[in-house]
Amino acid sequence: MAEGKTAASQLSPTIKTLAAHTGFSIGTISKALRGSPVVTEQTREAILAAAKDLGYQANARGMALRTGKTYQAAVLMPLTSAAGYEWDGVEYTQILSGISQALDGSDYQLSVHGYRSFDDACAIARRVADQKLSDGLIFSGVLADDARVAMLTESGFPFVSLGRCRKPLVYAHVDVDNEWAAHAATARLIAGGHCRIALINADRRFSYALDRIDGFVRAFREAGLEPPLDLIAGGDLSTRFGRDSTLALQGLPQPPTALVCVNESTTLGVLSALGALGLRVGEDVDVIAYDDINVSAYFSPPVTTLYQPIEVLGRRLGEFLLRLMAGDDAAQLTEVFRPQLIARQADNLGGRLDRPDP
Amino acid sequence: MAEGKTAASQLSPTIKTLAAHTGFSIGTISKALRGSPVVTEQTREAILAAAKDLGYQANARGMALRTGKTYQAAVLMPLTSAAGYEWDGVEYTQILSGISQALDGSDYQLSVHGYRSFDDACAIARRVADQKLSDGLIFSGVLADDARVAMLTESGFPFVSLGRCRKPLVYAHVDVDNEWAAHAATARLIAGGHCRIALINADRRFSYALDRIDGFVRAFREAGLEPPLDLIAGGDLSTRFGRDSTLALQGLPQPPTALVCVNESTTLGVLSALGALGLRVGEDVDVIAYDDINVSAYFSPPVTTLYQPIEVLGRRLGEFLLRLMAGDDAAQLTEVFRPQLIARQADNLGGRLDRPDP
DNA sequence: TCCAATAATAAAAACGTTTTTATTTCGGTT
DNA sequence: AACCGAAATAAAAACGTTTTTATTATTGGA
Numbered sequence: 001m002a003e004g005k006t007a008a009s010q011l012s013p014t015i016k017t018l019a020a021h022t023g024f025s026i027g028t029i030s031k032a033l034r035g036s037p038v039v040t041e042q043t044r045e046a047i048l049a050a051a052k053d054l055g056y057q058a059n060a061r062g063m064a065l066r067t068g069k070t071y072q073a074a075v076l077m078p079l080t081s082a083a084g085y086e087w088d089g090v091e092y093t094q095i096l097s098g099i100s101q102a103l104d105g106s107d108y109q110l111s112v113h114g115y116r117s118f119d120d121a122c123a124i125a126r127r128v129a130d131q132k133l134s135d136g137l138i139f140s141g142v143l144a145d146d147a148r149v150a151m152l153t154e155s156g157f158p159f160v161s162l163g164r165c166r167k168p169l170v171y172a173h174v175d176v177d178n179e180w181a182a183h184a185a186t187a188r189l190i191a192g193g194h195c196r197i198a199l200i201n202a203d204r205r206f207s208y209a210l211d212r213i214d215g216f217v218r219a220f221r222e223a224g225l226e227p228p229l230d231l232i233a234g235g236d237l238s239t240r241f242g243r244d245s246t247l248a249l250q251g252l253p254q255p256p257t258a259l260v261c262v263n264e265s266t267t268l269g270v271l272s273a274l275g276a277l278g279l280r281v282g283e284d285v286d287v288i289a290y291d292d293i294n295v296s297a298y299f300s301p302p303v304t305t306l307y308q309p310i311e312v313l314g315r316r317l318g319e320f321l322l323r324l325m326a327g328d329d330a331a332q333l334t335e336v337f338r339p340q341l342i343a344r345q346a347d348n349l350g351g352r353l354d355r356p357d358p
Numbered sequence: 359m360a361e362g363k364t365a366a367s368q369l370s371p372t373i374k375t376l377a378a379h380t381g382f383s384i385g386t387i388s389k390a391l392r393g394s395p396v397v398t399e400q401t402r403e404a405i406l407a408a409a410k411d412l413g414y415q416a417n418a419r420g421m422a423l424r425t426g427k428t429y430q431a432a433v434l435m436p437l438t439s440a441a442g443y444e445w446d447g448v449e450y451t452q453i454l455s456g457i458s459q460a461l462d463g464s465d466y467q468l469s470v471h472g473y474r475s476f477d478d479a480c481a482i483a484r485r486v487a488d489q490k491l492s493d494g495l496i497f498s499g500v501l502a503d504d505a506r507v508a509m510l511t512e513s514g515f516p517f518v519s520l521g522r523c524r525k526p527l528v529y530a531h532v533d534v535d536n537e538w539a540a541h542a543a544t545a546r547l548i549a550g551g552h553c554r555i556a557l558i559n560a561d562r563r564f565s566y567a568l569d570r571i572d573g574f575v576r577a578f579r580e581a582g583l584e585p586p587l588d589l590i591a592g593g594d595l596s597t598r599f600g601r602d603s604t605l606a607l608q609g610l611p612q613p614p615t616a617l618v619c620v621n622e623s624t625t626l627g628v629l630s631a632l633g634a635l636g637l638r639v640g641e642d643v644d645v646i647a648y649d650d651i652n653v654s655a656y657f658s659p660p661v662t663t664l665y666q667p668i669e670v671l672g673r674r675l676g677e678f679l680l681r682l683m684a685g686d687d688a689a690q691l692t693e694v695f696r697p698q699l700i701a702r703q704a705d706n707l708g709g710r711l712d713r714p715d716p
Numbered sequence: 717t718c719c720a721a722t723a724a725t726a727a728a729a730a731c732g733t734t735t736t737t738a739t740t741t742c743g744g745t746t
Numbered sequence: 747a748a749c750c751g752a753a754a755t756a757a758a759a760a761c762g763t764t765t766t767t768a769t770t771a772t773t774g775g776a
Contacts, residue, residue, distance in 0.1 A: 012489065014762055025726045030764055040724070057489050061428065062762030064419040065731050072469070079455045080669070089455075090448035097437045097447075100472030109491070111430070111469045114458030131370065131415055133467070239656050265653075272656040295623075298597050298630040300658060311438070372732055383756045388734055398754070420732030423761050719776090726769070731762105739756065746749080 013054040014062075022050045033058070072111045073103055073321055074134035076121050078141065079114040090265065091292045091310050095162070098314020099138060099321075106322055108135070122147045129157040136321045138162070142173075144207045158324040160317050160333065165207050172324050172333035174316045178208045181306045181339050182215030182260065185288040188304075188341070189258045190223045192286065198231040198249050198256035200242055200266050209234060212262065231256050242269025250277055258286035264295055264305075271299055291342070301344070308339035371412040372420075380408045391416070430469045431461055431679055432492035434479050436499065437472040448623065449668050453520070456672020457496060457679075464680055466493070480505045487515040494679045496520070500531075502565045516682040518675050518691065523565050530682050530691035532674045536566045539664045539697050540573030540618065543646040546662075546699070547616045548581045550644065556589040556607050556614035558600055558624050567592060570620065589614050600627025608635055616644040622653055622663075629657055649700070659702070666697035 015033075019026045024047065032039045032047040039047075050056075064070055075096065080089045096112070103110050111134060115121040121139065125148045128134055135158065139148060142163035152159045153169045160172040182199070189197050199216050202209040213232060220227035230252070233245035242261065246269065249256055261267040267289040271281060279285045282301050289296055291305035320333040373391075377384045382401060390397045390405040397405075408414075422428055433454065438447045454470070461468050469492060473479040479497065483506045486492055493516065497506060500521035510517045511527045518530040540557070547555050557574050560567040571590060578585035588610070591603035600619065604627065607614055619625040625647040629639060637643045640659050647654055649663035678691040 016762080026763080027727075027765080028725055030762095031725095034764080038724070043724085059423075059762050060491070061419060061422040062731095063764080065417075065423045065733085065761085066763045066765080068731075070419065072467075077451075077454065077458070079458060080451065089451050092451045092454075093435075093438065093447050093449075096435065096450075096454075096470060097472060100435070100437060100470060104472070109430075109469050110471070111467050112454060112458060113468070114455060114462070133418070239653055243656065268653060268656045272658060275658040295597055295626060298601065298626045300630060300633040374732080384733080385735080385757075386755055388732095389755095392734080396754075401754085417732050420761095421734080423731085423763085424733045424735080426761075717776100719774105721773085721775100723772075724770085726767100728765100728767075730765080733761085735758100735760080737756100737758075739754100741754080742752090744750085744752105746747100 012059075013056045014059065015056075017054060018047060018050050018056055021054065022047055068132070070132060070135050071107050071109060072134035073099070073108045073318070073325075074111050074113055074128050074137045075099060076124060076137070076139035077112050077114050078121075079116050091263075094292075094310040095140070095314040095317070098311040098316070099318035101311075102315045102318025102322065108322070108325070118143065122151070125159075126151060129155055136160075136325045138317050138321055142207045143205050144210055146207070158321065158330075160320045160324065162313060162317055163206075163208055164336075166210070170331050172320045172330040174313050174320065174334075175336045176208070176308050176313070177336050177338045178211035179215040179218070181290065182212035183219045184215075184341055185260045185306060186216045186219035187222070189260070189286055189288060190219055190225070192258070194258040194286065195225055196228055196231065196254055196256045196258070198228075198233065198246075198259045200245055200259055200261045200270060201232055201234050202237055202262055203234050209262075216260065228256075237263050237266050239265050239269040239272070242266030243273040244269070246270045246273035247277070250274075250279070256285070258288075261287060261289040263290050263292045267296065267303060268299065271303070290339070296344070304344045305342050306339040307342050308337055313337060370417075371414045372417065373414075375412060376405065376408050376414055379412065380405055426490070428490060428493050429465050429467060430492040431457070431466045431676070431683075432469050432471055432486050432495045433457060434482060434495070434497035435470050435472050436479075437474050449621075452668040453498070453672040453675070456669040456674070457676040459669075460673045460676025460680065466680070466683070476501070480509070483517075484509060487513055494518075494683045496675050496679055500565045501563050502568055504565070516679065516688075518678045518682065520671060520675055521564075521566055522694075524568070528689050530678045530688040532671050532678065532692075533694045534566070534666050534671070535694050535696045536569035537573040537576070539648065540570040541577045542573075542699055543618045543664060544574045544577035545580070547618070547644055547646060548577055548583070550616070552616040552644065553583055554586055554589065554612055554614045554616070556586075556591065556604075556617045558603055558617055558619045558628060559590055559592050560595055560620055561592050567620075574618065586614075595621050595624050597623050597627040597630070600624030601631040602627070604628045604631035605635070608632075608637070614643075616646075619645060619647040621648050625654065625661060626657065629661070649697070654702070662702045663700050664697040665700050666695055671695060 015026045015029050018029045024043065028039060029047055032044040060071055077092055078089050100110050113124050115124055125137060128137055129152060137159040140162035142149065142161050142165050144166040146165040149161060149165045149169060149171060153171050162174055164173050164175050186197060201212055204210060217227040231249060233249065235241040235245060259270055261270050270287060274281055274285055281287050287303050289303050289305045291307040292310050296303040296305045316335055324330060324333060373384045373387050376387045382405060386397055387405055390402045418429055435450055436447050458468050471482050473482055483495060486495055487510060495517040498520035500507065500519050500523050502524040504523040507519060507523045507527060507529060511529050520532055522531050522533050544555060559570055562568060575585040589607060591607065593599040593603060617628055619628050628645060632639055632643055639645050645661050647661050647663045649665040654661040654663045674693055682688060682691055
């Protein structure tokens with residue numbers, strides 16, 4: 001009974017609604033909205049006014065179908081399903097937060113793909129690129145020889161990685177200067193009089209784990225010492241790993257007198273193990289940690305850290321991806337952050353570090 | 359020069375490609391793929407074989423445009439931009455992990471929308487629903503009177519909340535039995551001989567903060583005691599808040615002898631403050647904490663917790679949303695989890711709790 | 717005064733689906 | 747033998763855009 005128009009006006013307005021209201025054709029409407037120079041200023045204004053009036057919002061699916069774009073920015077996120085590893089990957093909240101902020105003003109939506117293993121991550125990356133599930137991709141946990149980086153670089157699919165692989169490929173990335181940081185931490189401990197220093201590290205297949213070993217080794221070499229390679233532990237970055245590896249290391253004939261920890265999750269496990277062994281941090285043992293979620297200040301005692309606000313990295317990841325999708329050159333979109341050393345009491349060995357050199 | 363077919367075969371195959379290969383019309387192809395009963399078993403098989411052969415994958419954008427669905431499940435995620443609050447919201451990694459797992463086999467993609475304030479969250483929820491940016495929505499941090507719940511319930515947009523509001527509305531939700539948990543923790547401490555018990559709680563506008571106060575108060579009432587309302591602190595759930603509020607409480611004329619902490623982030627701050635004041639946890643002061651990321655076991659000393667694997671809640675959120683989007687009744691999609699008390703040494707007050715009753 | 721060139725807009729096609737409507741085929745009735 | 751109904755499939759329309767092509771109106775020049 002009621003004419004169609006009435007019913008239609010209930011639904012969200014389309015470009016056709018605008019056409020009916022303004023009297024222009026849908027093509028003209030589209031051009032006006034996209035800012036094409038072929039429409040008169042006067043027409044554009046009329047159309048924009050009508051669009052505002054009716055609360056017109058372009059239908060993302062229509063655009064997506066026609067243009068082939070998805071207006072999605074995808075992130076690969078590690079799933080932490082195992083019980084006891086709940087703290088694993090907590091930094092992802094920060095990363096996603098940063099990316100989300102970067103994408104905020106843009107036309108892009110943030111979509112998250114969970115993966116269970118590296119192979120899983122590769123398969124998903126391939127699927128995203130092949131099926132064009134998104135217009136760009138962000139991921140972390142880069143291996144020294146990372147299949148995702150290789151594959152996506154070759155196919156030209158836009159992506160930004162948090163971390164660098166060890167192949168001479170050109171691609172957009174954000175990273176922390178892990179070699180520098182490990183060197184700084186180790187050198188500081190060596191200066192404090194330590195020579196049995198442990199490195200609680202990630203698994204060696206990760207590129208950043210190798211970087212850290214490099215920095216660790218360099219600090220010893222520069223001091224004229226042989227690096228204690230037996231004190232390098234590699235594993236998942238869980239609290240449990242931090243605890244277990246510390247217990248194992250302290251059971252050695254020549255246990256470490258200081259530890260460099262690769263993130264705060266493991267650091268908590270390290271502190272827990274040291275406490276259980278009756279070792280006082282800052283007196284019996286020194287600890288320096290990588291700081292990813294800025295919580296080390298609250299450990300007892302507070303731990304000296306290399307701090308890098310990870311959310312800032314996340315924001316940069318998002319910014320880079322936007323620029324990449326806008327056509328910028330990947331070679332220009334790289335940044336390596338150098339973390340900041342925040343000295344707290346726990347690596348001071350009872351004030352020894354402050355003691356003037358003899 | 360080369361015929362069009364060759365070029366087309368490079369791109370991902372569409373329903374038209376299948377039509378050309380099998381000789382059927384695109385309508386029949388579509389019906390066969392969707393499992394419509396009108397096509398012969400024989401044709402279906404032929405079509406399915408061809409689809410497999412060519413690696414056909416339905417184009418999500420085409421489907422989306424035609425059906426009006428988006429095949430997106432959206433999650434509202436709080437952004438934690440302030441420096442010093444990096445640990446805020448770390449549990450979101452777990453939540454997203456759980457949701458992602460639930461969505462894994464489905465046709466739905468997980469998309470994340472960050473928000474900066476409650477009003478922001480409301481605005482985004484409204485936009486998602488109005489513009490149909492997704493087919494369903496998940497969010498947490500429910501207020502006692504939550505505009506999102508009210509708005510979405512009224513509009514009929516599918517959503518699942520982590521937490522319940524205090525209005526008599528029917529909607530899908532997952533929650534923790536916070537009243538029970540606060541009661542359990544408080545009663546345990548009262549049984550241990552405490553009567554000056556503090557509750558380090560979230561802001562009172564959150565529904566779950568009120569639930570916890572209810573349980574806290576009930577435990578005192580049941581013991582014939584007046585609840586110490588002056589010892590209820592409310593704030594953001596940061597580590598800093600845990601520390602600051604503990605320092606403030608311990609400065610009172612009659613400071614608390616025990617604390618119930620509302621999550622692990624604040625707990626770390628509480629422990630940090632107690633350590634700074636020279637108070638030994640488990641001897642001078644007792645602590646029971648809500649356990650959200652299962653890290654309390656590594657605190658020094660380990661803290662007794664009410665443990666609920668939050669990833670399980672996340673998975674249930676995803677499952678409920680899928681069923682809701684499939685047309686299930688929201689009234690049936692509710693679940694309240696009761697956390698598990700994991701007794702550790704730190705709420706024992708030097709063994710007092712284990713002492714047989716006189 | 718007329719033509720060509722230009723500007724502005726309209727019309728049509730296309731993206732890849734699903735769904736509705738139309739057509740064909742075939743076995744069974746009358 | 748003509749017809750009917752059902753079954754299977756084909757054809758067409760539609761979702762909301764963008765882009766290409768076509769049309770109309772306007773201007774300037776000879």
